[in-house]
Amino acid sequence: MLGIxxxxxxxxxxxxxxxxxxxxQDGEHWALLGPSGSGKTTLLHILGGLLRPQRGQVFIGERRLDQLGERALDQFRGQHIGVVFQTLHLVDALTVENNLRLARYFAGLSQDRNQILEVLDRLGVAEVARHHPHRLSQGQAQRVALARAIINEPAVILADEPTSALDDKTCQQVLELLTAQALACHATLVIATHDARVRGVLEHALELEPAE
Ligand SMILES: Nc1ncnc2c1ncn2[C@@H]1O[C@H](COP(=O)(O)OP(=O)(O)O)[C@@H](O)[C@H]1O
Ligand SMILES: [Mg+2]
Incomplete structure (x- = not known):
């Protein structure tokens, strides 16, 4: 269960x-909809434990995120939550492979090169493992960010506007990849978007009200 x-x-x-x-419920796929400024990113960051709300409860499974201390929250996030940020946040100084390694390291998980290459391969970007992010096309960077989000087999995958900047074909591919990866990890998936093309693709939707 995931909720607020x-x-x-x-x-x-x-x-x-x-x-x-x-x-x-566990394993459900949700679209988080609403106009710009309605709070989609805020909610995603709260669900991801990146932002502590002033008030209220945040549940993931049996845990209350709002009650975890800083260190426990960092570790919990690394192990159980995969986030694809709107501005990808890949580390330019590191190769693609080492970006994924870093995500394992932060979660206190073992480093397994084969596992990293396998995930990159699953997303069709194994050939860029040794490249630095600035050399990637936008579509490749999107896939690498997705690989990093799922490398720890999270129970929850959160993606912020993953398709807004993409053409129709790539948009379709990214949606298919996100849902396929969520299915493969049995993860709960939440995609925040104002992209009308995402509406109706996922089985559930939460629509936030426009800001006052
Ligand atoms: N760091 C911030 N400081 C102050 N206000 C913010 C910050 N981030 C977002 N907001 C405000 O919170 C509201 C919701 O923003 P956001 O969650 O980014 O919405 P959305 O992702 O739906 O566009 C907006 O009014 C926005 O201006
Ligand atoms: Mg936003």
Whole structure:
């Protein structure tokens, strides 16, 4: 189970986001919809333990993310949550392979080169394992970011606007990859997007209200 209850987040500048109560069952695929500014990224970051809400409860399985301490939260996130950020956040100083290694390292998991190459291969980007991110095409970078999100076989995969910058064909491919990878890990998947092409592709949807 993944969910939030009574969650309100207030940014430093006073902007306050109140989110609806929501929960997903294990393995479900959700689209997180709503116009720009409605709080999709905020909710995704709260679910990913990257942002602590001022108020409310955040559940993943039996855990309450809002009650974990910093270190426990970092480790929990590394082991159980895979995030594909809107601006991918790949580390340019490292090769693709080492970007994935770093994700294993942060989660305190063993480093297995074959496993890393296998995941890159599954996503069709094994040939760029030794490249640095700045040399990748946008489609390749998207796949590498997805590989990094799933390298630890997370229970939850969160993706922020993964298709907005892509043409129709690549958009379709990225959606297929995300859902296929979520199925392969039996992970719960949440894709935040204002991209109309994603609407209706996933089995469930949560629509956030426009900001006041
Ligand atoms: N770091 C921040 N500091 C202050 N306000 C923020 C910050 N991030 C987002 N917001 C505000 O919170 C609201 C929701 O933003 P966001 O979660 O990014 O929505 P979405 O992803 O749906 O576009 C917006 O009003 C936005 O301006
Ligand atoms: Mg956003």
């Amino acid at each position: 209850r009574d969650v309100t987040h207030r940014y430093r500048d006073g902007t306050t986001i109140t989110l609806p109560n929501w929960q997903a």
